[in-house]
Amino acid sequence: MTQAPAKTSYDVVIVGGAMYGSSVAWFLTDNPDFNGSILVVERDPTYEFTSTAHTNSCMRQQFSAAINVKVSQFAADFVKNFRTYMGGDPRVPQVTLHSFGYMYLADNETFAATLRESQKVQAACGAGTKHMTRDEIARDYPFYHLDDIIAANHNLVDEGYFDGNTLFDWWKRSAKERGVEYVANEVIAMNRNAAGTRVENVILKSGQVINCGTVVNASGPRAVLTSRMAGIEIPVEPRKRYTFIFEAEKPLDRDLPLTIDPSGVHMRTDGTYYLAGCPPDEDPAVDYDDFVQDHSIWEDKVWPILAMRIPQFEAIKLRNSWAGHYAYNTFDQNAILGPHTQVENFIFVNGFSGHGFQQSPAMGRGTAELITYGEYRALDLSPFNYERIETGEKFVEKAVI
Known part of the structure; x- marks a missing residue:
């Protein structure tokens, strides 16, 4: 109608x-x-x-271009002060920014160097990103399997997810x-x-x-x-992206940062559950009304990476999943x-x-x-x-x- x-x-x-x-x-x-x-x-x-x-609904300041960092910094301020920005309307709820950060894991020196350079850009913009060695990652987040990891970037300030x-x-x-x-x-x-x-x-x-x-x-x-x-x-074309919500038999003892694994799989805390996602290995444009899920991506790619990177995730149960579209600028x-x-x-x-x-x-x-x-x-x-x-x-x- x-x-x-x-x-x-x-x-x-x-x-x-x-x-x-x-x-x-x-x-x-x-x-x-x-x-x-x-x-x-x-x-x-x-x-x-x-x-x-x-x-x-993720938010990060970990970009390599300063203007992208500043764009997200305004977003963080807007979310944390949402009611004020909306004119103080008492009907408007307070919105929480869950700041457990992004964790970019590097398994080679080239990417580690890129992370170090990006950290300098972010720091110059006032972001709280820190470059971490493998030992520092293990100290703060002992649940990761890190044999192949040499460094990471992480930021616990105004970075995570929101509603x-x-x-x-x-x-x-x-x-x-x-x-x-x-x-x-x-x-x-x-x-x-x-x-x-x-x-x-x-x-x-x-x-x-x-x-x-x-x-x-x-x-x-x-x-x-x-x-x-x-x-x-x-x-600009539609590209399919997959999201998976899962439950762990043995939950982690602290928040899981939004972790970007070198494989391209990402994962994070999502309330009492966990969220994971990834692009498909073959990433063509799709029809505008194509939201069909490829369940092999979970079985063959995402779950094995989760279990490898976080051994506690060997016993997990998929609770929900969906496919959405990126408005992808090729x-x-x-x-x-x-x-x-x-x-x-x-x-x-x-x-x-x-x-x-x-x-x-x-x-x-x-x-x-x-x-x-x-x-x-x-x-x-x-x-x-x-x-x-x-x-x-x-x-x-x-x-x-």
């Missing part, structure tokens, strides 16, 4: 109403210098198959209360002006033609389907933000490649600034701008999971 918008013209039309559509919408309403009208068009208001619904869907729910609720209009509908086409420099209107599945001042592509893994309506190609696995170089009112918030939830506060704020002022103000997010796709200058980030 589609819904028709109340009006035929809006200052901002956001295509996609999940985490990023709602983040941009809310931050626009929170900007005192923005007083325009906002329409959010969401094709599936249940959000059942969105990346938002399948998130693991990201609480942020999403309240951004959406608050945006609606502040006048943002959400409709269950689908953008199926866009019309540009004669010069091709602006999107003049969008056409909805229900037939309405909606004039727009700015279009924001917040379509997650479907981003290229939206951009093509404006004649634009972007290197160019350089980092966000694509900002305006198109020719279609000047078409704004990207796409291609987060698994970093989306932890980056959503900073990227939503920055995109709202860009729409309001024509520039980023709180953080210079221009390294993520779309322009680099055309020039072929990759944003280099070594810490991509």
Whole structure:
């Protein structure tokens, strides 16, 4: 059942109403210098198959690029002070950031050197990352099997996981209360002006033609389907990622950091259970509606690695599992933000490649600034701008999971 918008013209039309559509919408309403009208068009208001619904809500400052560290630092502050950022509304819950950190394990000197260099970048940004020897890892976390490990990076400050869907729910609720209009509908086409420099209107599945001042592509893994309506190609495709929730017969005596094993398998504490995940060995683009699980990944790859890395995990029981989609930027696995170089009112918030939830506060704020002022103000997010796709200058980030 589609819904028709109340009006035929809006200052901002956001295509996609999940985490990023709602983040941009809310931050626009929170900007005192923005007083325009906002329409959010969401094709599936249940959000059942969105990346938002399948998130693991992890947060880390362990990146090799300083701007990625700063983006996550704002996210940590936003989560820890969520009610304050939401205007002190007593209905808004306090959100806990479970800071047991990430543990990047290195089994060779080349990766250990990369970790040491990244630690310097993170420290310069004020992050609490420390580089650890094998003996130091064993001292603090004696449950690991470390015969093949020579070093690690670990950070116990503002790094771990949080309930990201609480942020999403309240951004959406608050945006609606502040006048943002959400409709269950689908953008199926866009019309540009004669010069091709602006999107003049969008056409909805229900037939309405909606004039727009700015279009924001917040379509997650479907981003290229939206951009093509404006004649634009972007290197974003859906890639399948697997999550497994398991119970240990002999639970660990302390929190398990989000551990990135050299095999690519990652694992962490998840309440009274544990969470693990990994990319498939073969990682092609998948159909937008393909969420079928490959159960051999658990049996043949994940479980053996868990039992090898943490011997206490030899006796575990799988309790739940699911497959979700990364909005995967095949160019350089980092966000694509900002305006198109020719279609000047078409704004990207796409291609987060698994970093989306932890980056959503900073990227939503920055995109709202860009729409309001024509520039980023709180953080210079221009390294993520779309322009680099055309020039072929990759944003280099070594810490991509």
